[in-house]
Amino acid sequence: MDGRAIPLEQLMDKCLILELRPRPTSSRGPPTTGVDPSGRYECPVCGARLLSQALLVRHARGHGVVALFGCVVCGIPFTERSLLVYHALGHVGGRRPWACGVCGEVFERTRSLKRHILQHDGRWDCPECGDTFHDRDSLEQHALLHGVVNPYLCEVAVLAVFGTSGTGVAAQCDCRTASGCPQAYYLGTATGCYLQGTRNLVTTGQTAAADSPTELFNFNSQSTNEIQQLGLQALQSLETFTNLAVTGGGAAGAFVGSTASAGFGGSASQSFGQGSNFQGQGFPNQGGFQTGSLRPTGEGFQTTMDPTCTPEPPITCSNSLYRTVTGECNNLLNPRLGKARTGFKRLLPNTFDDGIFAIRTRAVRGGTLPTARFISERVLDVFSNELRQHTLSLMQIGQFADHDLTHALIFRLPNETGIECCQKDGETYPPTLLHPQCIPIPIPANDPFYSRYRQRCMNLVRSLPAPAPDCVARPARPLNELTSFIDGSNVYGSSEEETRNLRAFQHGLLRESAHRLLPLDQRPDKPCRRDTCFHAGDTRVNEQSLLAVTHTIWMREHNRIARALQARHSRWGDEQLYQEARRVLVAEWQHILYNEWLPVLIGFKYAEDHGLLPLQAGYSNHYDHRIDPTISNSFATAAFRFGHTMVRDMYDILDANGIVVGSFNLSSTFFDPTVIAHGITDHARTMVAMRSETFDTFFARSLHEQLFTTNHLYGLDLLALNIQRGRDHGTPTYAQVAEACRLVPSVRFWGDLHALMDSTVIDRLRSVYDDPWDVDLFIGGVSERLAPGAQVGPTFQCLIGQQFFDLRYGDRFFYDNGGQPHSFSLPQLSQIRRASWARIMCDTLGPEFLNDFHHVQPLAVLTPGGQNQIVSCDSLAIPRVDLGVF
DSSP states (O other), rough: OOOOOOOGGGGGTOOOOOOOOOOOOOOOOOOOOOOTTSEEEEOOTTOOOEEHHHHHHHHHTTTTTOEEEETTTTEEEESSSSHHHHTTTTTTOOOEEEEHHHHHEEEESSHHHHHHHHTOOOOOTTTOOOOOEEEEHHHHHHHHHOOSSOOOOOEOSOOOOOSSSSOOOOOEEEOOOOSOOSOOOOOOTTOOOOOOGGGGGOOOOOOOOTTSSSTTSGGGGGGHHHHHHHHHHHHHHHHHHHHHHHHHHGGGOOOOOOOOOOSSSSGHHHHHHOOOOOOOOGGGGGGGOOOOOOOOTTTTOOOBBBBTTOOOOOOOOOOOOOOTTTTTTTTSSSSSTTTEEEBBSSSSSSOOTTSOOOOBBBBBTSSOOOOOHHHHHHHHHEEEOOEEEEEEHHHHHHHHHHHHHOBBOOOOOOOEEOOOOOOOTOOOOOTTSSSBBOOOEETTTTTGGGGGGGEEEOOOOOBBOOOTTTTOOOOOOOOEESSSSOOOOHHHHHHHHHHHHHHHHHHHHOOOOOGOOOOOOOOOOOOSSSOBOOOSSSSTSSSHHHHHHHHHHHHHHHHHHHHHHHHHTOOHHHHHHHHHHHHHHHHHHHHHIIIIHHHHHHHHHHHHHOOOOSOOOOOOOOOOOSOOOOBBBBHHGGGGGGGGGGGGGGEEEEEEEEEEEEEEEGGTTTTTTGGGGGGHHHHHHHHHSSSSEEESEOOOHHHOBBBBBSSOOOOHHHHHHHHHHHHHTTTOOHHHHHHHHHHSSOOOOOGGTTTOOHHHHHHHHHHHHSSSGGOOOOHHHOOOOOOOTOOSOOOHHHHHHHHHHHHHOOOOOOOTTTSSTOOOOOHHHHHHTTTOHHHHHHHHHGGGGGGOEEEEOSSSSBBBBBBBOEETTTTTTSOOOOOOOO
16 A cells, blocks of 8 residues: 555546555566565655655655655645545545555455455466466466466465464565475465464474364364375275175174164265355456455365276367266366266365364364364254245255265265164164264253164264365365366256256257156155155255145156247257257356345345356457366255255145135155145145245244154254364354455454344354354354345355355356357347346246246246236236247
């Protein structure tokens, strides 16, 4: 900050006084860290750089200069910048006159300006050729072309000098290529090059911070080679244990498998335990999404090859008109980005106890973290608190979107049966009989609910780690079964085999059953309670009735589009009809998410500021192959489970006149889709007539105590499962993410959370956690107050916004991208922009499908009222998509 004035004529007649410019970055070599060791304040006379304003003022007096800061409006000089700012308030009506010296954007707070300024200099330069990249992963891949594995290494200038603040502030590094560096880091101006303390969960190989116990994370005292050796040993041990289970030898032979679809003590949680959720750099003119330290991290481990692994062959891509079903070749330069069956990316380093795979159990102060059920019971509660302006569609579209993006698979026995971690009597298996991938949740003996049924154990199995295509042993990343793109994978599947099972191979259609419902699942191990069980692109279709309704709607929409295209293009074969119908449906789905749903969830202003609102005309032309669209672990394991707090227990069923003709409890529909077989339209009306619950610490009993129940007395605790799954995935803590999103300067004391949470919620957290740094991400996220204009808190807003930014600008096939072989024509794009959730429901639940869905409000995510009154499906307020232009 140099204190110079910006001429008013350059700022569109706005009275602005001060400017802030980013530090210049070198065109070659590592970017600067933003801390100029030679001083931040430059003398306007001799050019000397001073460390503070006070020193600059004192120095300037030697030149006879008294007033360094002048008001550009009235010319009055001031000796200090703070006096100039105070004076400037009189010219701008009390607003703080801060402006960016690069682009001129106006801010009322310096904090907002500092956050904005990073978009102008947060870049990553190749030390070999000088090419610039938006993220360090892209730089890493590029550097390999030069034969460079680690483009930048930190040579320690001061070893492990930590402050006493308890935040793990470390000594600055001298950033240049050097040998003997204890840890490799990529450098960026936004974050700087620092050796982090253990509280920041980044390994350094150095002594732990003075205020952090050395036993906090085992890997802090181990060399990288030792860590890699441990990783290989763990893989070999797992393989040996699996072989024992196959042969029945030793203790492994006593492991219990289960094919049950629901139940408390057995693998009842397998369906959800598989990871079923619910839930960078950009362009300045698109808002340039910036979240501080939220950058994909490689975690700094040196490369070690797994000798038992065979590297995957390179992927050869063609510039096809259509997406691949597996998601590969979306990025032609990095074909595996966003591909199905790859790992979630990490925005922050993992929190595994050993830095590799061991589930997080250790607290900051050296003790053991409280158990997941204990936290869930003490912090969360059962209560109904409806939203005033948002229908159940807000929740249901969220779940459907999640099932398009994330599904973490779990370990199973070699015969594909589930793993039992709890005995039939509700107790945990003894250690000698417990499978090594079991992470059951202990239930306290005095639990106010489960103690009535003598339950002391809740079943949960670990998520599968993703294989490395290059066979390099790295810390575990959970495996995502689905593609990372918004591509309707829950409609079409994420593998060629799934797609073949769903297609009719006639006229481009998907398979149907009677009454144009989803096809029936004929597998012997189908998960449903009764004979009726639906089959769709995602295996979780039968979890609850409204989810099955949503799947049916989109299956019908595909077939409706395919029939319309066939009528217009009689010479098209089955494959072209199928691919073109899929292409149109995915575009409609993307538009509805970004146009109707996402702005309601994260706030219209927030979406607008970060380039997340869709264009209303023309092409976007902002696809960037350097943006990694891969789903982040924090998003999948915590933030996108926001919808769990919006679920309600009781649902009314409405007829065509809006009269309640029945009701059902959510817990009674788990894996029982028969309830919609003859009343899909009545259930669909529930989504646009009833309200979602609010985002808070109150949850439906069906999720808190009766998830997947089989006896209607007790079931699983979904919230406890969320907490335990976060620890299983090595998800960063709430404090880490809140700091990385720059929502709080630091989290050292409980009082630091008052800016985000109410005192009563903080008191609940203090009653179970010893330190605010221990708070799990999911629990901390749902404990926040709503962000302005949003239906989630600031931390989840940050994570969801970051992910949807990556999904929009990192997807080559995003519907409004122009200049590509597959791009829609402008007339076609104009029709796609007419799509809405209300129109999709009208088209797939009306007379064409022998149903009686005739009326709905145009903005179906919002409750009826004001200008959003219920109208006929034939109304111009719900425009139709003209398929004649395709």
